[in-house]
Amino acid sequence: MSTSMPATLRVLTGYRPTGRLHLGHWFGNLQNMLKLQDEYDAFYFVADWHALTSEWQNPASIRRYTEDMVLDWLAAGLDPARCTIYRQSDVPEVIELELYFNMVLPMSWLERTPSYKEQQQQIGDKDLSNVGFFLYPSMMAADIVVLQAGAVPVGEDQAPHLELTREIVRRFNATYGKNCLVEPQALIAKLGARVPGTDGRKMSKSYGNGIFINDTPDEIRRKAMSFMTDPARKLKTDPGNPAICPLHQVHKLIADTDRIESWEQCCQSAECGCVAHKREFAEDLVAYLSEFQSRRAQLDKQPGYAWEVLEAGANRVRPIAKETITTCRQLVGIG
Numbered sequence: 203m204s205t206s207m208p209a210t211l212r213v214l215t216g217y218r219p220t221g222r223l224h225l226g227h228w229f230g231n232l233q234n235m236l237k238l239q240d241e242y243d244a245f246y247f248v249a250d251w252h253a254l255t256s257e258w259q260n261p262a263s264i265r266r267y268t269e270d271m272v273l274d275w276l277a278a279g280l281d282p283a284r285c286t287i288y289r290q291s292d293v294p295e296v297i298e299l300e301l302y303f304n305m306v307l308p309m310s311w312l313e314r315t316p317s318y319k320e321q322q323q324q325i326g327d328k329d330l331s332n333v334g335f336f337l338y339p340s341m342m343a344a345d346i347v348v349l350q351a352g353a354v355p356v357g358e359d360q361a362p363h364l365e366l367t368r369e370i371v372r373r374f375n376a377t378y379g380k381n382c383l384v385e386p387q388a389l390i391a392k393l394g395a396r397v398p399g400t401d402g403r404k405m406s407k408s409y410g411n412g413i414f415i416n417d418t419p420d421e422i423r424r425k426a427m428s429f430m431t432d433p434a435r436k437l438k439t440d441p442g443n444p445a446i447c448p449l450h451q452v453h454k455l456i457a458d459t460d461r462i463e464s465w466e467q468c469c470q471s472a473e474c475g476c477v478a479h480k481r482e483f484a485e486d487l488v489a490y491l492s493e494f495q496s497r498r499a500q501l502d503k504q505p506g507y508a509w510e511v512l513e514a515g516a517n518r519v520r521p522i523a524k525e526t527i528t529t530c531r532q533l534v535g536i537g
Protein backbone atom coordinates (compact mmCIF):
# COMPACT_ATOMS: atom_id res chain seq x y z
CA MET A 203 0.00 0.00 0.00
CA SER A 204 1.22 3.44 -0.87
CA THR A 205 2.06 5.46 2.22
CA SER A 206 2.27 8.84 0.51
CA MET A 207 -1.48 9.54 0.62
CA PRO A 208 -2.95 11.64 3.45
CA ALA A 209 -5.21 9.86 5.98
CA THR A 210 -8.22 12.00 5.09
CA LEU A 211 -8.05 11.18 1.42
CA ARG A 212 -11.41 10.09 -0.01
CA VAL A 213 -11.12 6.65 -1.60
CA LEU A 214 -13.81 4.87 -3.51
CA THR A 215 -14.43 1.35 -4.65
CA GLY A 216 -17.54 -0.46 -5.86
CA TYR A 217 -18.69 -3.96 -6.71
CA ARG A 218 -21.39 -5.33 -8.95
CA PRO A 219 -24.16 -7.22 -7.13
CA THR A 220 -24.31 -10.14 -9.54
CA GLY A 221 -23.74 -13.14 -7.31
CA ARG A 222 -22.76 -14.52 -3.94
CA LEU A 223 -19.35 -13.63 -2.54
CA HIS A 224 -16.72 -16.36 -2.56
CA LEU A 225 -13.23 -16.72 -1.13
CA GLY A 226 -11.78 -14.90 -4.16
CA HIS A 227 -13.74 -11.80 -3.17
CA TRP A 228 -12.96 -12.32 0.51
CA PHE A 229 -9.19 -12.41 0.08
CA GLY A 230 -8.98 -10.36 -3.10
CA ASN A 231 -10.99 -7.29 -2.10
CA LEU A 232 -12.81 -7.47 1.18
CA GLN A 233 -9.74 -7.73 3.40
CA ASN A 234 -8.35 -4.64 1.68
CA MET A 235 -11.64 -2.77 2.20
CA LEU A 236 -11.46 -3.55 5.92
CA LYS A 237 -8.00 -2.00 6.12
CA LEU A 238 -8.92 1.07 4.09
CA GLN A 239 -11.82 2.03 6.31
CA ASP A 240 -9.32 2.79 9.08
CA GLU A 241 -6.74 4.48 6.89
CA TYR A 242 -8.82 6.72 4.61
CA ASP A 243 -12.20 8.36 4.19
CA ALA A 244 -13.53 5.23 2.52
CA PHE A 245 -16.62 5.01 0.32
CA TYR A 246 -17.94 1.65 -0.85
CA PHE A 247 -20.79 1.34 -3.27
CA VAL A 248 -22.96 -1.44 -4.60
CA ALA A 249 -22.77 -0.92 -8.35
CA ASP A 250 -26.31 -1.93 -9.28
CA TRP A 251 -26.43 0.11 -12.49
CA HIS A 252 -23.20 -1.55 -13.58
CA ALA A 253 -24.83 -4.89 -12.80
CA LEU A 254 -27.72 -3.93 -15.05
CA THR A 255 -25.42 -3.46 -18.05
CA SER A 256 -24.83 -7.23 -18.08
CA GLU A 257 -27.90 -8.50 -16.18
CA TRP A 258 -30.52 -6.51 -18.09
CA GLN A 259 -32.22 -9.74 -19.17
CA ASN A 260 -32.38 -10.98 -15.59
CA PRO A 261 -32.67 -7.89 -13.37
CA ALA A 262 -34.72 -9.52 -10.58
CA SER A 263 -31.61 -10.85 -8.85
CA ILE A 264 -29.84 -7.47 -8.59
CA ARG A 265 -31.89 -6.28 -5.63
CA ARG A 266 -31.40 -9.54 -3.73
CA TYR A 267 -27.65 -9.57 -4.36
CA THR A 268 -27.45 -5.92 -3.33
CA GLU A 269 -28.87 -6.75 0.08
CA ASP A 270 -26.70 -9.88 0.36
CA MET A 271 -23.55 -7.95 -0.49
CA VAL A 272 -24.19 -5.27 2.09
CA LEU A 273 -24.93 -7.82 4.81
CA ASP A 274 -21.76 -9.75 3.89
CA TRP A 275 -19.71 -6.56 4.04
CA LEU A 276 -21.14 -5.68 7.45
CA ALA A 277 -20.67 -9.18 8.83
CA ALA A 278 -17.07 -9.16 7.58
CA GLY A 279 -16.39 -6.02 9.62
CA LEU A 280 -17.16 -2.97 7.49
CA ASP A 281 -18.53 -0.43 9.92
CA PRO A 282 -20.94 2.29 8.68
CA ALA A 283 -19.50 4.55 11.40
CA ARG A 284 -16.02 4.27 9.85
CA CYS A 285 -16.89 4.15 6.15
CA THR A 286 -19.74 5.07 3.83
CA ILE A 287 -21.71 2.29 2.18
CA TYR A 288 -24.19 3.28 -0.50
CA ARG A 289 -25.99 2.13 -3.62
CA GLN A 290 -25.02 3.58 -6.97
CA SER A 291 -28.62 4.05 -8.16
CA ASP A 292 -29.37 6.21 -5.10
CA VAL A 293 -27.09 8.84 -6.63
CA PRO A 294 -28.70 9.87 -9.95
CA GLU A 295 -26.05 12.56 -10.42
CA VAL A 296 -23.78 9.72 -11.61
CA ILE A 297 -25.89 9.33 -14.76
CA GLU A 298 -25.94 13.06 -15.42
CA LEU A 299 -22.19 13.30 -15.10
CA GLU A 300 -21.75 10.28 -17.35
CA LEU A 301 -23.81 12.11 -19.99
CA TYR A 302 -21.50 15.12 -19.84
CA PHE A 303 -18.49 12.80 -20.06
CA ASN A 304 -20.00 11.08 -23.10
CA MET A 305 -19.93 14.40 -24.95
CA VAL A 306 -16.16 14.86 -24.60
CA LEU A 307 -15.27 11.18 -24.84
CA PRO A 308 -14.10 9.83 -28.24
CA MET A 309 -15.54 6.37 -28.96
CA SER A 310 -12.07 5.04 -29.72
CA TRP A 311 -11.06 5.63 -26.10
CA LEU A 312 -13.81 3.30 -24.92
CA GLU A 313 -12.85 0.60 -27.38
CA ARG A 314 -9.26 0.40 -26.29
CA THR A 315 -9.61 0.66 -22.52
CA PRO A 316 -8.29 -2.43 -20.70
CA SER A 317 -11.04 -2.45 -18.06
CA TYR A 318 -13.69 -2.67 -20.79
CA LYS A 319 -11.94 -5.56 -22.49
CA GLU A 320 -11.30 -7.31 -19.21
CA GLN A 321 -14.93 -7.02 -18.14
CA GLN A 322 -15.99 -8.45 -21.50
CA GLN A 323 -13.79 -11.48 -20.87
CA GLN A 324 -14.88 -11.89 -17.25
CA ILE A 325 -18.57 -11.68 -18.04
CA GLY A 326 -18.30 -13.83 -21.14
CA ASP A 327 -21.57 -15.70 -20.53
CA LYS A 328 -23.78 -12.58 -21.07
CA ASP A 329 -24.94 -10.61 -24.08
CA LEU A 330 -22.71 -7.54 -23.82
CA SER A 331 -23.42 -6.07 -27.24
CA ASN A 332 -25.57 -3.28 -25.76
CA VAL A 333 -24.66 0.39 -25.67
CA GLY A 334 -25.06 0.42 -21.88
CA PHE A 335 -22.14 -1.95 -21.52
CA PHE A 336 -20.09 -0.12 -24.13
CA LEU A 337 -20.40 2.99 -21.96
CA TYR A 338 -19.40 1.08 -18.82
CA PRO A 339 -16.01 2.85 -18.43
CA SER A 340 -17.66 6.24 -18.74
CA MET A 341 -20.07 5.39 -15.93
CA MET A 342 -17.15 4.16 -13.89
CA ALA A 343 -15.44 7.50 -14.38
CA ALA A 344 -18.62 9.30 -13.30
CA ASP A 345 -18.85 7.15 -10.14
CA ILE A 346 -15.39 8.25 -9.12
CA VAL A 347 -15.51 11.87 -10.17
CA VAL A 348 -19.00 12.71 -8.89
CA LEU A 349 -17.71 11.92 -5.43
CA GLN A 350 -14.52 13.90 -6.00
CA ALA A 351 -12.65 10.81 -4.87
CA GLY A 352 -8.92 11.43 -4.68
CA ALA A 353 -7.92 7.81 -5.04
CA VAL A 354 -9.14 4.44 -6.15
CA PRO A 355 -7.56 1.25 -4.81
CA VAL A 356 -6.20 -0.91 -7.59
CA GLY A 357 -3.98 -3.95 -7.67
CA GLU A 358 -0.35 -3.56 -8.59
CA ASP A 359 -0.95 -4.42 -12.26
CA GLN A 360 -4.29 -2.63 -12.60
CA ALA A 361 -3.27 1.04 -12.64
CA PRO A 362 -4.10 1.32 -16.40
CA HIS A 363 -7.74 0.66 -15.51
CA LEU A 364 -7.91 4.07 -13.92
CA GLU A 365 -6.14 5.81 -16.75
CA LEU A 366 -9.26 6.37 -18.84
CA THR A 367 -10.97 8.15 -15.95
CA ARG A 368 -7.93 10.36 -15.56
CA GLU A 369 -7.89 11.10 -19.30
CA ILE A 370 -11.61 11.97 -19.28
CA VAL A 371 -11.10 14.36 -16.38
CA ARG A 372 -8.18 16.02 -18.14
CA ARG A 373 -10.18 16.38 -21.35
CA PHE A 374 -13.24 17.73 -19.53
CA ASN A 375 -11.15 20.21 -17.58
CA ALA A 376 -9.30 21.28 -20.74
CA THR A 377 -12.53 21.63 -22.75
CA TYR A 378 -14.27 23.83 -20.20
CA GLY A 379 -11.23 25.77 -19.12
CA LYS A 380 -11.26 24.98 -15.43
CA ASN A 381 -9.49 22.52 -13.22
CA CYS A 382 -12.76 21.79 -11.46
CA LEU A 383 -12.77 18.01 -11.47
CA VAL A 384 -10.45 15.97 -9.30
CA GLU A 385 -8.13 13.65 -11.20
CA PRO A 386 -8.09 10.47 -9.11
CA GLN A 387 -4.84 8.75 -8.25
CA ALA A 388 -4.29 5.02 -8.19
CA LEU A 389 -3.94 3.85 -4.62
CA ILE A 390 -1.71 0.87 -5.22
CA ALA A 391 -2.98 -1.78 -2.88
CA LYS A 392 -1.55 -5.18 -2.28
CA LEU A 393 -4.77 -6.92 -3.17
CA GLY A 394 -4.96 -10.52 -2.15
CA ALA A 395 -3.30 -13.20 -4.17
CA ARG A 396 -5.22 -14.80 -6.99
CA VAL A 397 -7.32 -17.40 -5.19
CA PRO A 398 -7.64 -20.69 -7.05
CA GLY A 399 -11.00 -22.41 -7.23
CA THR A 400 -11.78 -26.07 -6.74
CA ASP A 401 -10.66 -26.88 -10.31
CA GLY A 402 -7.37 -24.98 -10.03
CA ARG A 403 -8.45 -22.04 -12.22
CA LYS A 404 -9.01 -18.61 -10.73
CA MET A 405 -12.03 -18.75 -8.41
CA SER A 406 -14.92 -17.30 -10.35
CA LYS A 407 -18.70 -17.45 -10.37
CA SER A 408 -18.73 -18.18 -14.08
CA TYR A 409 -16.41 -21.19 -13.71
CA GLY A 410 -18.61 -22.77 -11.02
CA ASN A 411 -15.51 -23.48 -8.93
CA GLY A 412 -16.13 -21.25 -5.91
CA ILE A 413 -16.36 -21.82 -2.19
CA PHE A 414 -18.83 -19.18 -1.05
CA ILE A 415 -18.35 -17.41 2.24
CA ASN A 416 -21.88 -18.36 3.21
CA ASP A 417 -21.57 -22.02 2.27
CA THR A 418 -22.69 -24.33 5.07
CA PRO A 419 -20.03 -26.44 6.82
CA ASP A 420 -21.23 -29.49 4.89
CA GLU A 421 -20.99 -27.66 1.58
CA ILE A 422 -17.47 -26.52 2.48
CA ARG A 423 -16.46 -30.09 3.38
CA ARG A 424 -17.92 -31.47 0.15
CA LYS A 425 -16.13 -28.84 -1.97
CA ALA A 426 -12.87 -29.33 -0.08
CA MET A 427 -12.92 -33.06 -0.87
CA SER A 428 -13.21 -32.31 -4.59
CA PHE A 429 -10.54 -29.57 -4.52
CA MET A 430 -7.75 -30.00 -7.04
CA THR A 431 -4.33 -30.94 -5.63
CA ASP A 432 -0.92 -31.41 -7.26
CA PRO A 433 -2.04 -32.99 -10.57
CA ALA A 434 1.25 -34.90 -10.96
CA ARG A 435 0.80 -36.71 -7.64
CA LYS A 436 -1.06 -39.91 -8.50
CA LEU A 437 -0.29 -42.03 -5.43
CA LYS A 438 0.22 -41.29 -1.77
CA THR A 439 3.69 -42.75 -2.15
CA ASP A 440 4.59 -40.13 -4.81
CA PRO A 441 6.27 -37.02 -3.42
CA GLY A 442 4.07 -33.98 -4.08
CA ASN A 443 4.78 -30.37 -4.89
CA PRO A 444 2.81 -27.99 -2.62
CA ALA A 445 3.89 -25.00 -4.72
CA ILE A 446 1.62 -26.09 -7.56
CA CYS A 447 -1.16 -27.52 -5.38
CA PRO A 448 -4.29 -25.29 -5.58
CA LEU A 449 -5.71 -26.60 -2.30
CA HIS A 450 -2.48 -25.77 -0.51
CA GLN A 451 -2.50 -22.20 -1.93
CA VAL A 452 -5.89 -21.60 -0.31
CA HIS A 453 -4.92 -23.37 2.91
CA LYS A 454 -1.95 -20.98 3.23
CA LEU A 455 -4.40 -18.08 3.43
CA ILE A 456 -6.08 -19.40 6.56
CA ALA A 457 -3.62 -21.59 8.48
CA ASP A 458 -0.61 -20.58 10.55
CA THR A 459 2.90 -20.88 9.15
CA ASP A 460 3.98 -23.84 11.30
CA ARG A 461 1.15 -26.04 10.09
CA ILE A 462 1.64 -24.97 6.49
CA GLU A 463 5.35 -25.82 6.67
CA SER A 464 4.54 -29.12 8.26
CA TRP A 465 2.17 -30.03 5.38
CA GLU A 466 4.81 -28.98 2.85
CA GLN A 467 7.43 -31.18 4.40
CA CYS A 468 5.00 -34.06 4.80
CA CYS A 469 3.83 -33.78 1.16
CA GLN A 470 7.32 -33.52 -0.32
CA SER A 471 8.46 -36.58 1.58
CA ALA A 472 5.31 -38.51 0.61
CA GLU A 473 4.51 -39.15 4.26
CA CYS A 474 0.96 -37.91 4.07
CA GLY A 475 -1.84 -38.07 1.60
CA CYS A 476 -4.11 -35.54 -0.03
CA VAL A 477 -7.31 -36.88 1.52
CA ALA A 478 -6.02 -36.13 5.01
CA HIS A 479 -4.94 -32.68 3.89
CA LYS A 480 -8.33 -31.98 2.34
CA ARG A 481 -10.06 -32.99 5.57
CA GLU A 482 -7.88 -30.71 7.66
CA PHE A 483 -8.29 -27.85 5.19
CA ALA A 484 -12.08 -28.24 5.32
CA GLU A 485 -12.18 -28.08 9.12
CA ASP A 486 -9.84 -25.08 9.15
CA LEU A 487 -12.03 -23.25 6.66
CA VAL A 488 -15.22 -24.04 8.56
CA ALA A 489 -13.59 -22.65 11.72
CA TYR A 490 -12.15 -19.65 9.88
CA LEU A 491 -15.54 -18.60 8.49
CA SER A 492 -17.60 -19.43 11.59
CA GLU A 493 -17.31 -16.02 13.25
CA PHE A 494 -18.29 -14.23 10.05
CA GLN A 495 -21.14 -16.65 9.46
CA SER A 496 -22.58 -16.24 12.94
CA ARG A 497 -22.48 -12.43 12.59
CA ARG A 498 -24.17 -12.80 9.21
CA ALA A 499 -26.88 -14.98 10.78
CA GLN A 500 -27.51 -12.24 13.38
CA LEU A 501 -27.83 -9.64 10.63
CA ASP A 502 -30.33 -11.84 8.82
CA LYS A 503 -32.61 -11.38 11.82
CA GLN A 504 -32.76 -7.63 11.16
CA PRO A 505 -34.92 -7.27 8.05
CA GLY A 506 -34.42 -3.98 6.28
CA TYR A 507 -31.12 -3.22 8.02
CA ALA A 508 -29.08 -3.33 4.81
CA TRP A 509 -31.42 -0.81 3.21
CA GLU A 510 -31.13 1.50 6.22
CA VAL A 511 -27.35 1.41 5.92
CA LEU A 512 -27.57 2.17 2.20
CA GLU A 513 -29.99 5.04 2.77
CA ALA A 514 -27.74 6.59 5.42
CA GLY A 515 -24.78 6.23 3.06
CA ALA A 516 -26.66 7.84 0.18
CA ASN A 517 -27.54 10.76 2.44
CA ARG A 518 -23.81 11.35 2.95
CA VAL A 519 -22.98 11.03 -0.74
CA ARG A 520 -25.78 13.11 -2.31
CA PRO A 521 -24.59 16.55 -1.10
CA ILE A 522 -21.13 15.86 -2.53
CA ALA A 523 -22.61 14.65 -5.83
CA LYS A 524 -24.95 17.64 -5.99
CA GLU A 525 -22.06 20.03 -5.56
CA THR A 526 -20.12 18.35 -8.40
CA ILE A 527 -23.11 18.41 -10.73
CA THR A 528 -23.95 22.04 -9.99
CA THR A 529 -20.43 23.01 -11.01
CA CYS A 530 -20.50 20.81 -14.14
CA ARG A 531 -23.89 22.17 -15.29
CA GLN A 532 -22.49 25.67 -15.16
CA LEU A 533 -19.40 24.64 -17.06
CA VAL A 534 -21.26 22.87 -19.86
CA GLY A 535 -23.58 25.85 -20.18
CA ILE A 536 -26.90 24.51 -18.96
CA GLY A 537 -26.68 25.50 -15.29
Ligand code: SF4
Nearest residue numbers: 432442447469476479
Ligand atom coordinates in the same frame (compact mmCIF):
# COMPACT_ATOMS: atom_id res chain seq x y z
S1 SF4 B 1 -0.53 -33.50 0.33
FE1 SF4 B 1 -1.45 -31.52 0.46
S2 SF4 B 1 0.00 -30.10 -0.45
FE2 SF4 B 1 0.54 -32.12 -1.13
S3 SF4 B 1 -0.50 -32.36 -3.07
FE3 SF4 B 1 -1.80 -33.26 -1.50
S4 SF4 B 1 -3.18 -31.61 -0.93
FE4 SF4 B 1 -1.47 -30.68 -2.01
